[in-house]
Amino acid sequence: MDSLTQIVLGAAVGEAVLGRRVGNKALLYGAIAGTIPDLDVLVQNFADTITATEAHRGFSHSIIFCVLAAPLLGGLVNKIESKQKLGWKPWAWLFFWCLFTHPLLDCFTTWGTQLFWPFDWRIAFNSIFVIDPLYTIPFMVCVIWAIFLKRSSTLRKKLNWTGIAISSTYLICTVGLKMIATARFEQALENQKIDYNHISTRPGAFSTILWNANVETENAYLLGDYSFFDSQPISFDLYPKNRSAEPEFESPQAREDIERMKDIAQGWYLMENKNGKWYFYDLRFGLRPINQNEKEFVFAYIVKEGDDGLIVNETDKNLEDASLIFKELWERIQGN
Incomplete structure (x- = not known):
């Protein structure tokens, strides 16, 4: 806390x-x-x-x-x-x-x-x-x-x-609220006939009214949210794993370091090449808005191979978007 x-x-x-x-x-x-x-x-x-x-x-x-x-x-x-x-x-x-x-x-x-x-x-x-x-x-x-x-x-x-x-x-x-929210997510997955391997739920920011879910399927992750004030069915956004496209680091130390990062994320991770840089996303903490039309993962790291292993830098978190974050959070808590 x-x-x-x-x-x-x-x-x-x-x-x-x-x-x-x-x-x-x-x-x-x-x-x-x-x-x-x-x-x-x-x-x-x-x-x-x-x-x-x-x-x-x-x-x-x-x-x-x-x-x-x-x-x-x-x-x-x-x-x-x-x-x-x-x-x-x-x-x-x-x-x-x-x-x-x-x-x-x-x-x-x-x-x-x-x-x-x-x-x-x-x-x-x-x-x-x-x-x-x-x-x-x-x-x-x-x-x-x-x-x-x-x-x-x-x-x-x-x-x-x-x-x-x-x-x-x-x-x-x-x-108790987590158990109820998890049951709602599981029911939504069943209603949409989605086969999944694992589900992890957590509360949204500053509240136990809004809940988020990470769902692992064979080839992708599904991210969804649910408010106890919702009137519409739960929907999920799909993020392909693309494990075959992940970078292959040359040095044993770099390969060991990336495995350590995967362990830290408890397997809930994605990697993406953006503008020539490799990004490592820890999915456990969800997304946040950066403008009206775009979101980014809260915990994101830029990784590259160095002389002594993996060089890891956490991406900057722009505090100027705080008002947008709170506005969207408040609107989502009130239900869809």
């Missing part, structure tokens, strides 16, 4: 663990702990694009990291907050739960979280978008309100747990 949401979650968990004993410092250190796993993005400053992408939501989002980091951070904070005279164990307990709930929440999003690292198993329930105001805002209101109450206040405790309960209930509901 986005950084703000993880800060709110971390603060709430910190308050639940130590709020009665240390007051707002529990929220502060909880908020800090909630951001720590996402520091893995700093890897991109020291590694190539493929390695940095593989590292995202890897070790820092694992149970092993939580177990190893919690006592170290607990010991550090115990020295900083020596006047509290808590000892390192209560602080370590706070950090463990704040670190652990971060990847636990991320498991419900699309990218995939290696909770059981070093095992190469990315968990992605695909039930909530990385930014969802319905999850974050009520939760944040409860946490902010609690900050202004005394740590011994019964209302403070109730507010904090109310925020946790509301957000958790909504998170569970997203799984």
Whole structure:
């Protein structure tokens, strides 16, 4: 999830663990702990694009990291907050739960979280978008309100747990909404007599009303969307795989690198030669409009063979089209 949401979650968990004993410092250190796993993005400053992408939501989002980091951070904070005279164990307990709930929440999003690292198993329930105001805002209101109450206040405790309960209930509901949306996509495929090998569904941006589907057939991918307010049947856009037209890289390292990219995309990928450049598209995150008549894949990379393997550069994301994106999204959520 986005950084703000993880800060709110971390603060709430910190308050639940130590709020009665240390007051707002529990929220502060909880908020800090909630951001720590996402520091893995700093890897991109020291590694190539493929390695940095593989590292995202890897070790820092694992149970092993939580177990190893919690006592170290607990010991550090115990020295900083020596006047509290808590000892390192209560602080370590706070950090463990704040670190652990971060990847636990991320498991419900699309990218995939290696909770059981070093095992190469990315968990992605695909039930909530990385930014969802319905999850974050009520939760944040409860946490902010609690900050202004005394740590011994019964209302403070109730507010904090109310925020946790509301957000958790909504998170569970997203799984149910996903199941309903998936059933609608499957019914549409059956009605259109489309044979397929696999289907993957995920929520649209900022909402659990609009859902997107990737459907794999033998020779193509089908992309479709569905809003709970739709009145027309679901339609799908077809994108041929064209696997035989993919580039054949000469060096073993380049061939290994492209296979790593395919693994990152979990097999949901296309390659296209456009204007003399090879593009690699990760289909899991769908399309976005770039003008009134054209769309592009959200995650697209320009790839070419270099002296030491594959050179990979993520394409620029033009923020000037943000108004168009939100306009089209809002219109689509309202139904077809």
